[in-house]
Amino acid sequence: MNIADRKTIRKYKAADVGKDLIHSLLGTAARAATMGNMQLYSVIETRTEVGKAALAPLHFNQPMVTGAPVVLTFVADFRRFTRWCDLSDADAGYDNLLSFLNAATDTLLFCQNFCTLAEEAGLGTCFLGTTIYNPKGVIAALDLPMLTFPVATITVGWPNEDPAQTDRLDIEALIHEETYKDVDDEAIRQIYAYKESLAENKHFVEINHKQNLAQVFTDCRYTRKDNEAMSEALLETLHLQGFIK
Numbered sequence: 001m002n003i004a005d006r007k008t009i010r011k012y013k014a015a016d017v018g019k020d021l022i023h024s025l026l027g028t029a030a031r032a033a034t035m036g037n038m039q040l041y042s043v044i045e046t047r048t049e050v051g052k053a054a055l056a057p058l059h060f061n062q063p064m065v066t067g068a069p070v071v072l073t074f075v076a077d078f079r080r081f082t083r084w085c086d087l088s089d090a091d092a093g094y095d096n097l098l099s100f101l102n103a104a105t106d107t108l109l110f111c112q113n114f115c116t117l118a119e120e121a122g123l124g125t126c127f128l129g130t131t132i133y134n135p136k137g138v139i140a141a142l143d144l145p146m147l148t149f150p151v152a153t154i155t156v157g158w159p160n161e162d163p164a165q166t167d168r169l170d171i172e173a174l175i176h177e178e179t180y181k182d183v184d185d186e187a188i189r190q191i192y193a194y195k196e197s198l199a200e201n202k203h204f205v206e207i208n209h210k211q212n213l214a215q216v217f218t219d220c221r222y223t224r225k226d227n228e229a230m231s232e233a234l235l236e237t238l239h240l241q242g243f244i245k
Contacts, residue, residue, distance in 0.1 A: 001119050007165055009124025010064045012157025017069045017123065019045075022156070025121065029113035032106075038081050040103035041110050044142050046071040051141075058137040059130040059153065068155035073131065073138065074111040076103035078243075079147040095147065100243040104151050111152045124159035127152065133230050135237045146242040167195055 026043060034040065046052055047070055055073075056065040065071060078094045085092035093099075115125045131138060131153045138150040173191040183191075195201060196213050204216050218224070238244045 001122070003116060003119075005165070006119055007124075007163055008126050009157075009159045009161060009163070010062075010067075010126050010155075011159070011161040012064070012068050012124060012155075013160045015069070015158050017157055021121065022070060022072075025114055025117045028117055029110055032109040032113040034106050034109070035102045039106065039110075040076060040078055040081060041107035042075045042077040042080070042148065043110075044073040044075060046073065054141045055138070055153075058134040058141065059128050062128065062130070064126050064155040065128070065153075068126075068157045070156040072114070072154045072156060073142060073150050074107050074152040074154070075142075075144060076100060076107045076149045076151050077147070078103050079145055082147055095242045095245065097238070097244055100149060100238060104149070107151050111154065115154060118156060122158070123156055124161075126155045128155065132234060135234060136240070139237065139241070144241075149238065149241050149243065167198060169195070 022045065030039065046055060049066070052066045052068075052071055055071060056062075059065050078099050082092040082094050085094075115127070118125050131150050135150055138144070138153075139148075142150070144150065169191060192213075201213050201216075205211070205213055208216050208220050210216050210219060235244065
């Protein structure tokens with residue numbers, strides 16, 4: 001599969017996805033760039049119905065969690081490296097926010113590599129952003145110890161659908177040469193004009209009884225109230241996991 005043709009897949013065939021294939025893809029994905037060659041990540045592989053049922057409510061019961069043959073939770077992990085330092089009489093100073101950000105960056109690079117490789121192998125994937133909405137629950141479900149933190153969940157299986165690609169902003173809206181160039185109001189309107197013109201997005205505006213697409217995002221999908229509440233929970237969990245003192 002050409003990455004330009006990729007799609008998010010939420011429906012999967014019942015066919016198994018072998019461990020050897022998943023582990024081989026993960027092994028290749030680990031060639032991703034990593035902070036100081038420390039590989040600050042782990043991945044939890046969930047295949048049992050019991051395991052997936054425990055995770056499903058934490059992802060708002062999205063059907064792909066229980067419908068996928070494999071669910072992978074990608075974990076920012078400074079525990080393994082810290083334990084090695086402790087055993088080596090080395091002073092590990094990784095119980096802080098900077099270390100979490102380094103580990104989270106490592107983990108997401110690893111995760112994206114895996115997704116690209118999995119899709120090239122004919123598998124379908126879906127990224128679940130809900131992982132950081134309910135980190136405390138995911139930590140409990142997966143028995144994650146101190147200095148670890150879940151940052152992404154991917155459902156994986158053989159595709160049982162062929163959805164249309166979702167839209168993307170024009171690349172010129174994303175590129176800034178040398179320094180960040182803020183644009184005027186009219187340019188902002190033009191950047192989002194195509195997204196607003198799509199029939200499915202007009203439908204979202206209509207069924208949510210909003211004036212425009214931006215209001216669907218701010219008032220329905222990603223509200224200030226929810227963002228602030230989940231931010232508080234995120235900070236609390238980072239403290240409990242040892243990344244914030």
